[in-house]
Each structure stands twice: as structure tokens, then as C-alpha cells.
Amino acid sequence: METIEVLFSFIDKETEKHAESDQSTYLDGLLITLNRWLDVEIKPEVEPTKEEIRKAIQLAILKGMRQSSQPNHQMTPDSLGLLVGYFVEQFFEKEIKEDHQITMLDPAIGTANLLMTVMNLLGDKIEGFGIEIDELLIQIAASSAELEGQPLSLYLQDALENLMIDPVDAVICDLPVGYYPNEEIAKQYDVKADEGMTYAHHLFIEQSLRYTKDGGYLFFLVPDHLFESEQSQLLNKMIAKTAWIQAVVQLPDTLFSSKAHAKSLFVLQKKVDGGKAIKEVLLAKVPNMKNMQALELFFAKVRKWKKENKA
Numbered sequence: 001m002e003t004i005e006v007l008f009s010f011i012d013k014e015t016e017k018h019a020e021s022d023q024s025t026y027l028d029g030l031l032i033t034l035n036r037w038l039d040v041e042i043k044p045e046v047e048p049t050k051e052e053i054r055k056a057i058q059l060a061i062l063k064g065m066r067q068s069s070q071p072n073h074q075m076t077p078d079s080l081g082l083l084v085g086y087f088v089e090q091f092f093e094k095e096i097k098e099d100h101q102i103t104m105l106d107p108a109i110g111t112a113n114l115l116m117t118v119m120n121l122l123g124d125k126i127e128g129f130g131i132e133i134d135e136l137l138i139q140i141a142a143s144s145a146e147l148e149g150q151p152l153s154l155y156l157q158d159a160l161e162n163l164m165i166d167p168v169d170a171v172i173c174d175l176p177v178g179y180y181p182n183e184e185i186a187k188q189y190d191v192k193a194d195e196g197m198t199y200a201h202h203l204f205i206e207q208s209l210r211y212t213k214d215g216g217y218l219f220f221l222v223p224d225h226l227f228e229s230e231q232s233q234l235l236n237k238m239i240a241k242t243a244w245i246q247a248v249v250q251l252p253d254t255l256f257s258s259k260a261h262a263k264s265l266f267v268l269q270k271k272v273d274g275g276k277a278i279k280e281v282l283l284a285k286v287p288n289m290k291n292m293q294a295l296e297l298f299f300a301k302v303r304k305w306k307k308e309n310k311a
């Protein structure tokens with residue numbers, strides 16, 4: 001058996017045991033398992049790497065979420081995380097080469113699978129920050145990061161209220177999509193709808209820009225129909241005022257449960273004095289990930305775009 005299988009089987013057995021004896025959900029049981037592992041009360045028979053730990057925990061979270069999760073709380077799988085990570089690498093190539101530490105915020109961190117995928121991919125170059133409103137998910141995030149030895153500061157709160165963090169170099173976020181119920185808070189945003197409730201995903205984009213350094217980059221997984229709603233004019237206006245759009249990359253439908261849930265990667269740069277918009281926004285579609293030849297062409301297109309626009 002491969003290390004990940006051995007590790008998943010170790011986590012799964014323990015988790016089932018706790019879920020059954022406490023009559024709780026699988027995810028509650030998973031949290032107990034991760035914490036006992038951290039306290040060395042239990043120990044797997046293998047010596048896993050950070051990525052093997054993340055992948056085994058990812059499998060357990062997937063199993064738990066199949067049982068009990070709402071669509072908006074779904075973990076971001078690494079099929080998406082690795083693509084986000086690829087783009088983070090492209091935009092921070094210089095910093096990575098020069099061994100600079102990058103500060104990165106995920107304002108809707110959930111289980112932290114997305115952020116950990118990117119942090120592990122870039123190899124100890126990122127100091128992470130995360131905000132989450134769900135108590136169980138943020139605890140799973142904390143334990144996973146600790147087991148993987150990744151530096152992550154977490155805040156349990158509504159991410160649309162004031163945050164206690166300094167501006168970061170980068171934001172990544174698989175945005176929660178839907179209406180935001182707190183009108184008092186929504187009022188403090190330019191994207192607030194003139195009538196009725198405002199879209200949470202629009203508010204998250206504006207809030208993320210507030211906590212990004214000038215010139216920093218933001219990588220959002222957004223619904224494909226982001227610019228087609230009745231509130232999109234307000235979003236467009238806010239973005240035009242504060243950021244330069246870098247890329248809109250449509251992701252393959254096959255990665256989502258239905259076409260209606262399909263997402264794109266939306267990359268922004270926060271405006272900076274003395275900077276300017278790029279010549280050409282990257283508009284691309286990621287092909288089916290099983291088609292290696294088409295994928296190679298896609299990566300070549302990104303490299304060409306980067307040479308012409310980001311050199």
C-alpha cells in the first residue's frame with residue numbers, strides 16, 4: 001500500500017471509532033483523530049511528508065463532507081488548488097526565486113485544503129492567514145496546518161467585519177457564493193446592492209482588496225456567471241477603482257458537479273502608485289485535465305502571455 005492509503009486508513013479507522021462512540025458526525029470524529037495524532041496519543045505506521053498528510057486528510061474530509069456538508073462549505077479539492085498554485089507561482093516567480101517570504105490570506109479558509117495545497121506546492125515560502133466563520137472547519141484547518149508543519153494564523157469570525165491582520169502580499173479564496181444577510185455590515189461596502197441583499201462573493205472581493213498590499217495579487221475562484229448578475233455593475237465599478245484585472249481563466253466543467261456550479265479563476269492586482277494596467281488580460285480556458293497535449297498548449301499560452309505582459 002502507498003503511504004497515503006496507509007495514512008488514510010489510519011485516520012479513517014480512528015475517525016469512525018470516535019464518530020460512533022460519541023454519536024457525532026464523521027467530521028467531528030476527524031477533528032478528535034487529528035488532535036490525538038498531534039498529541040502523539042496515536043501514531044501512523046508511516047513517516048509521511050507534508051503533502052501526504054494533506055492528501056490523506058483531504059480524503060477524510062471528502063468522506064465527511066459527503067455525509068453532512070452544505071454546498072457553500074465544500075472543501076476546495078486539489079484539482080483546483082494545484083491550478084491556483086500554478087498561477088500563484090507565475091505571479092510570484094521573482095519572490096520565490098529570491099527566497100522572499102510571501103504573506104497569504106484566505107478569508108474563507110474552510111478546512112484550509114486550498115491554502116495548504118498552495119503552501120505545500122511552493123515549499124515553505126508562504127506565511128498563511130485564514131478567516132472562517134464555522135467553528136468545526138477552522139479547528140480542522142488548525143490541526144491540519146500543525147500536522148503539516150505550515151505556519152498559519154487563524155481567526156474565527158465573520159470575514160466581512162474588521163480583520164485583525166496587516167495587509168498581505170496575496171489573497172487566495174474559493175469564494176462563498178450567495179446573499180450576505182447582515183445589511184448593517186454590507187452598508188460599509190461600495191458593492192452594496194441598491195435594493196435587497198448583497199452578494200457575499202462581491203463583498204469578499206472588496207474586503208480582500210482592503211487587506212492586500214498595494215501591488216499585491218488576488219486569486220479568486222468565482223462562479224462563471226460573476227459578471228452577469230444585476231449587481232455586477234457595482235462590482236465592476238469597485239474593481240476598476242482599486243485593481244487591475246490580470247486574468248480570467250475558465251476551469252473545466254468536469255471538475256464540478258454541474259455546469260451551474262462551474263467556476264473560473266479570477267486574478268487581480270491591487271493598484272499601486274507608479275504602476276499600470278497590463279497590455280492584455282489573460283482570457284483562457286483550461287482544457288480537460290486528462291488531455292495532456294491540450295494542457296501543454298494551455299501552459300504554453302500562459303507562458304507566452306506572461307512573457308509579453310509581465311516581464
Ligand code: SAM
Binds near residue numbers: 077108200
Ligand atoms: N477553500 C476552502 C477549503 O479548501 O476548505 C473552502 C472554502 S468554502 C467554498 C467557503 C467557506 O466560506 C466555507 O467554509 C464557509 O463556512 C466560509 N464562509 C462563508 N461566509 C463566511 C463569512 N461571512 N466569514 C467567514 N467565512 C465564511
